[in-house]
Amino acid sequence: MTIRRVVGAIAVGASVAALSAPAAAAHGPITDAAAVKAQLDLITSTDRIPGALAEVRDRRGRSVTITSGTAELGTDRAMVDGDGRFRIASVTKPFTAVAVLQLVARQQVRLDAPVETYLPGVVRGTGEGSEIDGRDIKVRQLLQHTSGLPDYVTFANPAERDQPVEAAELVRIALSHKPDFDPGEGWKYSNTGYVLAGMIVERLTHKDIGTAVTDLVIRPAHLRNTYWPPAGERRIRGPHARNYTVDNADPAGPLVDVTEFEPSWAGASGAMVSTPSDLNRFWQKLLGGQLLPGWALAQMHTVVPAPGLGKGVEYGLGVIRLPLSCGGHIWVHGGDLAGGGVANISGQDDSGRAATVYITALTGGAGVDHMRRTMDVALCS
Structure with missing residues (x-):
């Protein structure tokens, strides 16, 4: 990733x-x-x-x-x-982004709305990441790597990666660490933003992210x-x-x-x-x-x-x-x-x-x- x-x-x-x-x-x-x-x-x-x-x-x-x-x-x-x-x-990320933009086209998501609008209470930092707040981060910033969210991949334990994990747990790993910068004030690649984008798709489509991307992107593209x-x-x-x-x-x-x-x-x-x-x-x-x-x-x-x-x-x-x-x-x-x-x-x-x-x-x-x-x-x- x-x-x-x-x-x-x-x-x-x-x-x-x-x-x-x-x-x-x-x-x-x-x-x-x-x-x-x-x-x-x-x-x-x-x-x-x-x-x-x-x-x-x-x-x-x-x-x-x-x-x-x-x-x-x-x-x-x-x-x-x-x-x-x-x-x-x-290369999964363009597919996730297209799914989000499909929801934008249906007026279910606004790119410049806070993440809090779609995932209330989910993005709240803890410990060193206590200043992270989903009310300050826009959906657009998740997709463009300008959110400042720490990348969970940096902190995840490789020894645990042979067992299934929930998306919310990946986010929690990131939220316990200091943000890279204030939202919109820099650019740094972060897988965490895309996990959250996937959670938004799931919340609004009432489908798991795999099924949602299949319906919104994979089938329409005839892949x-x-x-x-x-x-x-x-x-x-x-x-x-x-x-x-x-x-x-x-x-x-x-x-x-x-x-x-x-x-x-x-x-x-x-x-x-x-x-x-x-x-x-x-x-x-x-x-x-x-x-x-x-x-x-x-x-x-x-x-x-x-x-x-x-x-x-x-x-x-x-x-x-x-x-x-x-x-x-x-x-x-x-x-x-x-x-x-x-x-x-x-x-x-x-x-x-x-x-x-x-x-x-x-x-x-x-x-x-x-x-x-x-x-x-x-x-x-």
């Missing part, structure tokens, strides 16, 4: 699966598949990451999927394709392989690669399989499972105006500087405006699950091309850096 390592400023085998040659020739290549493949091979050959994948989809719906490595460490099992599922971590795993469902449904992380007790030793992950610890900030193909469709539906009315999408695109994410990077409501090395920008989000061994970045550029890149292990900063470089190459090559 962290993002700083994933976004920043973008300044055993490999395979390429693409459309038929006549279709590609009719409109030109979607991306330079060889250049993207070289980047993915770098990840799987030098970064101790078993598998990596990139999929690029153009505005006409043509796509190309490039993979490298294996789907399971120690085997020759081919890396999954663009329909292989993975935990999308903080057939995307789902919100319920608390306690630690396995990934359907075809997927295994996920790995470094053993902190033996960093140079064998990677640890962490494919099974308790999704309730990520909640509305990062619990979802999807595929590269579905994510690329999601961005094109969203930015094409099919999931939100134009004025609501404009609110989503109203950005503030996000100094923690790199030079020139700005944050809207659940989306990041990220400069590309070749000029122009991409509307994007990224994330990783430290306990889930996966990182990804996904979004759409100014021309309408969408791209998703993900890696199947967290082994240090180099792999994530190479992953976001792959995204840049996919859209600039």
